Amino acid sequence: MNIVNNNTDIRSNQPLDAYWMPFTANRQFKQSPRMLVSAKGMHYRSDDGRSILDGTAGLWCCNAGHGYEEITNAVARQLSELDYAPSFQMGHPIAFDFAERLKSVAPEGFNHVFFTGSGSESVDTALKMALAYHRARGDASRTRLIGRERGYHGVGFGGISVGGIVNNRRHFGSLLTGVDHLPHTHAPEHNSFSKGQPEWGAHLADDLERIVALHGAETIAAVIVEPVAGSTGVLIPPKGYLERLRTICDRHGILLIFDEVITGFGRLGAPFASDFFGVKPDLFTTAKGLTNGVIPMGAVFAQDAIYEAFMGGPAETIELFHGYTYSGHPVACAAGLATLDIYEKHKLLTRGSEISNAWEDRIHTLKSAKHVKDIRTVGVIAGIELNSREDAPGKRAYEVFVKCFEAGLLIRVTGDIIALSPPLIVEEGMIDEMVETLGQVLSETA
Numbered sequence: 001m002n003i004v005n006n007n008t009d010i011r012s013n014q015p016l017d018a019y020w021m022p023f024t025a026n027r028q029f030k031q032s033p034r035m036l037v038s039a040k041g042m043h044y045r046s047d048d049g050r051s052i053l054d055g056t057a058g059l060w061c062c063n064a065g066h067g068y069e070e071i072t073n074a075v076a077r078q079l080s081e082l083d084y085a086p087s088f089q090m091g092h093p094i095a096f097d098f099a100e101r102l103k104s105v106a107p108e109g110f111n112h113v114f115f116t117g118s119g120s121e122s123v124d125t126a127l128k129m130a131l132a133y134h135r136a137r138g139d140a141s142r143t144r145l146i147g148r149e150r151g152y153h154g155v156g157f158g159g160i161s162v163g164g165i166v167n168n169r170r171h172f173g174s175l176l177t178g179v180d181h182l183p184h185t186h187a188p189e190h191n192s193f194s195k196g197q198p199e200w201g202a203h204l205a206d207d208l209e210r211i212v213a214l215h216g217a218e219t220i221a222a223v224i225v226e227p228v229a230g231s232t233g234v235l236i237p238p239k240g241y242l243e244r245l246r247t248i249c250d251r252h253g254i255l256l257i258f259d260e261v262i263t264g265f266g267r268l269g270a271p272f273a274s275d276f277f278g279v280k281p282d283l284f285t286t287a288k289g290l291t292n293g294v295i296p297m298g299a300v301f302a303q304d305a306i307y308e309a310f311m312g313g314p315a316e317t318i319e320l321f322h323g324y325t326y327s328g329h330p331v332a333c334a335a336g337l338a339t340l341d342i343y344e345k346h347k348l349l350t351r352g353s354e355i356s357n358a359w360e361d362r363i364h365t366l367k368s369a370k371h372v373k374d375i376r377t378v379g380v381i382a383g384i385e386l387n388s389r390e391d392a393p394g395k396r397a398y399e400v401f402v403k404c405f406e407a408g409l410l411i412r413v414t415g416d417i418i419a420l421s422p423p424l425i426v427e428e429g430m431i432d433e434m435v436e437t438l439g440q441v442l443s444e445t446a
Helices: 026-031 069-081 093-105 119-136 157-162 202-215 241-252 273-277 304-309 330-345 348-368 395-406 428-444
Strands: 036-040 043-046 051-054 112-116 144-148 179-182 220-225 255-259 283-286 298-302 372-378 381-386 412-414 417-420
Touching: 051 428, 069 330, 093 112, 093 330, 112 119, 112 304, 119 144, 119 157, 119 220, 119 255, 119 283, 119 298, 119 304, 144 157, 144 202, 157 179, 179 202, 202 220, 202 241, 220 241, 241 255, 298 304, 330 348, 348 372, 348 381, 348 428, 381 395, 395 412, 395 417, 395 428
Parallel strands: 144 179, 144 220, 220 255, 255 283
Antiparallel strands: 036 043, 043 051, 112 298, 283 298, 372 381, 381 417, 412 417
């Protein structure tokens, strides 16, 4: 793999106050900042020159690892040739090229791609597509959207409305009206230390029938779920759960949307979660691994029937009154095409299936580690749930996060759950290093 070598080591003394950081305790961070200054392969380098093993693929996005010359060169070429072009009533070739390439790796029947700028934009786009689809078919009463407790669908108003993480919702008013939520599938009393899909819980999908009976099927446009709920702590769908959701949606004419911003592009050992689980949604959202995290970009994939429903009016009519300034940005498309080349060259869209057993076996050796309450694994994802401190939920996992960084490992935590999702180039020795570091840090944490 041709990876850029950029070992710039600097101790940063720059002012920090101007940058209002996202999802961060700004005052706490700026008192003791953790700075990353370069990256290649499986490692970051900190501003004090330490090598940091990437246990999270950046933020679930650098599926191929870091520092590829192919992506760098593709971006540079595109910037020199066409840095920006509008996509409203105009086009540029690379956006069409990228859509065609994406179609070739998508599940069968998803032959249409709508470009966005992020996962949040992809979710709001998919929700609007669902509403507009029903209206286009003369079914305008279908305006209700169904999400799921503990779901994460980005930070747009649509996404936080159908999402089910309380801290993402409580500060922002009444959100969208006409939204309901399915129960989450987290049931450690039945499914603790699960490897792959847990046995118990398929019946939780049947709550959709209750929601249909309450509101009327004729009012419901779509159900949106993450096939694997990542940001809330790695909640894996029980066997048969997604199949039952699909069946109920079909029975009542409701669209099913998969949020594949995390699971897309090889994370489970198949190109997409719909491939892995064998369940096709009507729409699915992507971002993150779409460009290997290099340039912000998202995409919504639509089944042919969804797209065709918009194409029945006069040819001069704009079929979907929606889009973004940066939809199909030429530089993002260049990064995406180079990323697909890397995925293909190194077979990364399926490599997870080759290493998932080793990943699972080694991660579950932490079952006996101090504080560990539960472990969940699927593909190349792991959730390690810790016992919370009394009256201090989240504090233990945050300390583990900081100590792991100091010990040379980047992890992610949500509440008292550690989430791991390394780049798909990870080797077994690196998995061993992650497990050893985590075990040591847990043993030293109160």
